[in-house]
Amino acid sequence: MIIWCALILTVLTFLSWLVLPNKVLRILCGTITMVLLVISAVTISANIYGHWGMKKTTTTTAAKEIYSAGDSSSPANMLITQELGTKSDDYVLVYRDNKDAKEAKAHGTPDEKNITESVKKTVAYKTADVDTASVKTEKTYWKWKNDTFKFFFNLGDNNNELISQKTTVTVPKDTWAVLTADQAKELAKQQKANPVPAAQQQQQQQQMKEAVTAAVGAYMQQNPTATQADIQKFTQKETAKIAVTSINSMLKK
Amino acid sequence: MMHDIVENKKIKLDFASLILSCIGFGLFLWGFTNVATDGWTNIPTVILPIVVGVIVLVFFGFRQLKLKDPFLDISVFKIREFTMATLTLILVTMAMYGVEMMLPTYLQNVHGLSPLNSGLTLLPGALMLGIISPVAGILYNKVGVKPLTLVGLAILTIGTLPFAFLSAATPSILITVFYGIRMLGIAIAMMPLMTNAMSALPNHRTTHGTAANNTARQIASSVVVALLSSVTQNIINGNTPAKSMQTTNPIHYASKLLNASMDGFRASFIIGLVFAVVGIVFALFLKKDLDVKPAQPEEEGGEQA
Numbered sequence: 001m002i003i004w005c006a007l008i009l010t011v012l013t014f015l016s017w018l019v020l021p022n023k024v025l026r027i028l029c030g031t032i033t034m035v036l037l038v039i040s041a042v043t044i045s046a047n048i049y050g051h052w053g054m055k056k057t058t059t060t061t062a063a064k065e066i067y068s069a070g071d072s073s074s075p076a077n078m079l080i081t082q083e084l085g086t087k088s089d090d091y092v093l094v095y096r097d098n099k100d101a102k103e104a105k106a107h108g109t110p111d112e113k114n115i116t117e118s119v120k121k122t123v124a125y126k127t128a129d130v131d132t133a134s135v136k137t138e139k140t141y142w143k144w145k146n147d148t149f150k151f152f153f154n155l156g157d158n159n160n161e162l163i164s165q166k167t168t169v170t171v172p173k174d175t176w177a178v179l180t181a182d183q184a185k186e187l188a189k190q191q192k193a194n195p196v197p198a199a200q201q202q203q204q205q206q207q208m209k210e211a212v213t214a215a216v217g218a219y220m221q222q223n224p225t226a227t228q229a230d231i232q233k234f235t236q237k238e239t240a241k242i243a244v245t246s247i248n249s250m251l252k253k
Numbered sequence: 254m255m256h257d258i259v260e261n262k263k264i265k266l267d268f269a270s271l272i273l274s275c276i277g278f279g280l281f282l283w284g285f286t287n288v289a290t291d292g293w294t295n296i297p298t299v300i301l302p303i304v305v306g307v308i309v310l311v312f313f314g315f316r317q318l319k320l321k322d323p324f325l326d327i328s329v330f331k332i333r334e335f336t337m338a339t340l341t342l343i344l345v346t347m348a349m350y351g352v353e354m355m356l357p358t359y360l361q362n363v364h365g366l367s368p369l370n371s372g373l374t375l376l377p378g379a380l381m382l383g384i385i386s387p388v389a390g391i392l393y394n395k396v397g398v399k400p401l402t403l404v405g406l407a408i409l410t411i412g413t414l415p416f417a418f419l420s421a422a423t424p425s426i427l428i429t430v431f432y433g434i435r436m437l438g439i440a441i442a443m444m445p446l447m448t449n450a451m452s453a454l455p456n457h458r459t460t461h462g463t464a465a466n467n468t469a470r471q472i473a474s475s476v477v478v479a480l481l482s483s484v485t486q487n488i489i490n491g492n493t494p495a496k497s498m499q500t501t502n503p504i505h506y507a508s509k510l511l512n513a514s515m516d517g518f519r520a521s522f523i524i525g526l527v528f529a530v531v532g533i534v535f536a537l538f539l540k541k542d543l544d545v546k547p548a549q550p551e552e553e554g555g556e557q558a
Contacts, residue, residue, distance in 0.1 A: 003430045010408055010434045014441065017404045018392050034407065041414045044427070049418035088502035110504050113365065116421045119508035155424040 002040050002152045009037040044153070053149035054142040056163060063134035066169065067096040068176070069104035075236070076243030077133065077176040079169065080184050081125060084110065090122045093169055094181075095133070107135075108167065120162050125169040127178065133171040140164050175240035177247040187250060212238045270324030273313040281306030282472070285479035293483060325468065326461030334453035337538050339466050341402060342446040343473040344532035348409055349439050350477050351525015352416055355485060355518040356432070362514055363421050374425050378432035385440035390448075392441075398449040402536040405442030409435050410529040416522040421515055442536075449539070477528075481521045489517035 016029035046052035068077035080094040092108045108123030140163040144150035171178065179187070196204070215238045220226060226234075284302030291298045317323040330336045360371035392401060412434035415427065447466070454462040492513035498506040 003427055007430055007434060010412070010437060013408065014404060014437070018396055018400060018441075034411075037408075037411055041411045041431075045415045045418040048415065048420060048423050048427070084504055085502040086500055088505065090502070090504065115504065115507045115511055116363075119504050155426055161422060 001154070002044055003155065005152075006037060006040040006044070009033050009040060013037055047153045051142055051161075053145055053153055054161075055145050056140055057143045058138065058140045060138045061136055063136045063170075066133050066135050067099050067101070069094045069096060074243065075239040076247055077171070077240055078184070078247075079125060079133070079171050079176055079178045080104070080181055081178060082181045089124055091124060093123055093125055095135075095169070117162065121165040121167070123167040123169070125171060125178065127173045127176070128170050130170060130172050133169065133176055135167060135169045137165060137167045139166075175237055175244060177244045177251075179247075179251065183251055187247070190250070208239070208242055211242060265322070267316075267320060267322075267324050270313065270316055270320070273309055273316065274324065277306050277309035277313050278468075278472070279306070281310065282475045285475050288479040288483045323461070325464055326458065327465060329454060329458060329462050329465050332453055334539075335450050335462060337535065338398070338446050338450035338453065339469055341532055341535045341539065342443065342450065342466070343470060344528050344535055345406065345409070345439060345442050345446065346470055346474060347477040348406075348413070348525050348529035348532055349435075350474065351481065351528055352413060352432070352435065352522050354478065354481050355521040356416075356428070359419070359515075359518045360425065360428070363511060363518075364425060366425070374429050375432055377429055378436040381433050381436035382440045382443075385437055386444045389441045389444050393445040393448060398445045399536065399539045401445045402442045402539060403533065405438045405440070405445075406529055406533045406536055407438070408441065409438030410526065410533065412438055413522065413526045413529055417519060417526055419515070419519060419522065421511060442532075481524060484524065485517040485521045487517075488520045489513045492516050 013030065013033040016026060016033050020026040020029060043052070047054075068074075069080045070076060070078035082092040082094075084090045084092065090108070092106050094104050094106050096104045108121070110118035110121070112118070142161045142163060144154065212235060216231065216235055219234050220231065223230070280302040284299050284306060287295070287298040287302070293299060313325075314327055317325055317327050330339075356375065357368075357371050360366045360374055361368060364371075366374065389401060389405075412431050415431050419428075450466055451459055451462055490513075492509075494506055494509040494513070498509070
């Protein structure tokens with residue numbers, strides 16, 4: 001709006017100083033229009049440079065549960081990461097958004113065509129002592145202070161100009177394994193190159209079952225009032241824990 | 254059948270002047286164009302050509318003053334109104350270049366516009382020049398050169414102000430409108446200044462006046478383009494992030510590189526702003542009279558003796 005005012009004031013300044021015949025009227029109108037023109041140029045500059053007339057607002061989305069990037073047949077939950085650069089603390093994370101999503105999606109890939117926007121967005125992960133994996137996003141952006149400012153200075157879509165966006169994925173320490181893309185590839189290669197013979201595989205699975213049964217037994221003793229659903233959840237968790245421990249030990253190798 | 258307005262004279266081509274001017278101007282301008290690539294302190298490609306060019310041009314100048322029919326009549330600059338109008342015109346041209354030079358690069362690199370779109374963004378402003386010039390011509394006869402130039406330069410200065418604060422997120426409509434406001438200012442000032450410079454000369458010297466005026470403008474344009482590109486490049490180089498950042502944090506590296514370009518462009522726009530302000534100061538020295546017609550040829554001859 002104000003840029004159109006500036007344009008009109010320019011024409012009026014031009015006409016006042018150069019076309020009006022009466023000297024007094026000329027000086028009066030010319031000065032007023034020029035002063036208004038200067039004010040509009042100064043306020044526009046203040047807005048585009050210092051965000052004058054806007055205030056910072058932060059919103060945080062609620063935590064949303066995410067699911068493993070790995071095969072649904074594998075009991076271990078996996079999060080695959082790829083750091084952008086070597087010290088950036090900014091990643092591309094691969095995981096499933098819904099439980100029944102067919103494929104895991106990569107989140108946080110920067111838009112190379114729009115660097116000014118991409119640099120404001122970061123995606124990171126952390127491990128914690130929680131039960132489920134979740135993702136939440138914190139956005140800070142500029143918003144107009146009031147409607148008058150918006151009326152005058154809003155051009156196109158510079159309302160909601162993004163200042164920074166931080167997406168954090170939190171995964172449970174023990175039931176999720178975090179692998180870099182390279183590690184995941186290595187692991188797959190290793191498994192292909194050295195397939196575990198069927199007998200050994202059966203033995204491993206038997207061992208795992210025994211471990212889980214023992215843990216479930218202990219759990220039922222400690223929680224006699226546990227329901228069937230509770231027990232199932234606990235079983236799943238224990239299985240995941242053991243699978244993750246084995247993956248982590250493979251990675252350390 | 255077109256009639257000659259100014260009488261034609263048969264003049265012999267002075268070869269010495271031709272050679273001196275080619276070498277002098279050639280070296281001088283070549284030195285300035287090398288500034289952007291080689292820097293101001295490079296002796297063989299920048300300082301030497303400029304200094305040698307200036308020396309040759311001094312000889313050229315002396316020769317012109319002594320010739321009966323000079324190759325380039327620089328004595329026109331002795332006429333105060335002509336010189337002031339030409340100087341102010343040069344400042345308007347420099348103020349125009351300040352933004353003109355870097356704006357298309359800014360639009361294409363920082364905003365990511367295609368060359369077509371960046372041209373379209375600037376089109377309304379360019380059209381202004383064509384539309385307003387005839388209007389300025391009509392007004393020149395009514396109010397004279399001083400009010401037109403002062404108002405034009407004031408509008409140019411105010412219109413350039415937001416450019417000094419341009420950022421990567423500035424909407425392009427703002428650029429289009431303020432570029433248009435600048436061009437309106439330039440259009441109001443430019444044509445009257447040219448006409449005023451010519452009208453300060455007697456008819457028989459108009460051809461020399463045009464040549465001198467054009468030469469002065471060409472030299473000034475080269476100098477200002479060299480100045481702007483060297484300043485912009487220096488600032489960009491000074492703000493470019495360390496190469497190591499490309500591996501540690503590539504997105505930040507790309508963003509900082511873009512910001513370095515922005516700082517360079519902003520410096521160029523600010524220089525344009527400074528020229529516009531200086532232009533206003535010069536315009537205050539313009540003669541208030543409408544269409545200054547100088548003394549008759551006899552008096553001119555007396556002045557030269």
